[in-house]
Amino acid sequence: MSKRIAGPEIERLIQLLAKVPGLGPRSARRAALHLIKKKDQLLGPLAGAMADARDKVRVCSTCGNVDTADPCMICTDPKRDAAMIIVVEDVSDLWALERAGAMNARYHVLGGVLSPLDGIGPDQLTIKQLVDRVSEGGVSEVVLAVNATVEGQTTAHYLTDQLAHMEVKITRLAHGVPVGGELDYLDEGTLAAALKSRTIF
Amino acid sequence: MSKRIAGPEIERLIQLLAKVPGLGPRSARRAALHLIKKKDQLLGPLAGAMADARDKVRVCSTCGNVDTADPCMICTDPKRDAAMIIVVEDVSDLWALERAGAMNARYHVLGGVLSPLDGIGPDQLTIKQLVDRVSEGGVSEVVLAVNATVEGQTTAHYLTDQLAHMEVKITRLAHGVPVGGELDYLDEGTLAAALKSRTIF
Structure with a gap:
């Protein structure tokens, strides 16, 4: 914002939101305003969820997955x-x-x-x-x-x-035609690989 | 996620991020992962900024603006x-x-x-x-x-x-041609208004 029109808290929220992938400076403002309007339904819970993730999420020392447990749920799943x-x-x-x-x-x-x-x-x-x-x-x-x-x-x-x-x-992983993909849009390398690895219909 | 692969904290973070305008379910996952990877630079500060906004931001009782002060900075700016x-x-x-x-x-x-x-x-x-x-x-x-x-x-x-x-x-507000706008792309109503309100060059 060109002039100070609100307390620094809102500007800081916008600046940080703009760093989230998928949000730019413009959508960060829109997101901030939406969050402020939905203070109880969204802003509060999201602040809590982020604090929770910050405090609890760690990298699994076995496999490198992120989880709240170390080893992670996948590594310990019998x-x-x-x-x-x-x-x-x-x-x-x-x-x-x-x-x-x-x-x-x-x-x-x-x-x-x-x-x-x-x-x-x-x-x-x-x-x-x-x-x-x-x-x-x-x-x-x-x-x-x-x-x-x-x-x-x-x-x-x-x-x-x-x-x-x-x-x-x-x-x-196998190379081939993506499920739902159209041949016309596929590159030659994928098509060649798909032909080479063709299977009985 | 189809199966439980991580603690509920991460899934809850993704679900809430998906409700932020500009983010959908897919980009919410990407955003959550980015936030978790940048725990100290982004996730922590953002959690703090959101908690701050939740606790301090209110609607100005005079003008309806959102600010941390009521009346807001604009209403009290001499x-x-x-x-x-x-x-x-x-x-x-x-x-x-x-x-x-x-x-x-x-x-x-x-x-x-x-x-x-x-x-x-x-x-x-x-x-x-x-x-x-x-x-x-x-x-x-x-x-x-x-x-x-x-x-x-x-x-x-x-x-x-x-x-x-x-x-x-x-x-x-005046009606007219947007600055930087091309006449070819403007609707007839705007062009008629711009002609009617033409000014000396």
């Missing part, structure tokens, strides 16, 4: 198959796979991908922790669910090298 | 021209006019517009308070800065009637 570890770049990928609900396995969050240009080498990721988890035994399969980008694939190759000497099956 | 009241529908309009920084006047927030179909009559708005403020004297001009919608204009006409018997000049 119904999960401890023999399968799905390796992901980020917690958001873990959440996406959980929403798909396809596998009842455990996870390992790398915290990124190898990217020498950005100064991210093996030591910046949780690769050693993954190797340690596998060496402890009991793991029969490691699924490399990294993104299908150059960095993701480089990281996958590096992980394969690191795990090569162990008695563990290493798999990766 | 540098503001108390003789001019700019009537707006909502606090967001007040903020927009303040950002434009064109006038050094005081405001009156109606809290909406007359809309009989939605059950909003004069008693649901702060019309009586406005009439009272003007009757108290010292006000020479009331600027009706309501939106150029049917309901806005109906409200403006109603306000004009209510203030007609008082010694006060009633004005409205």
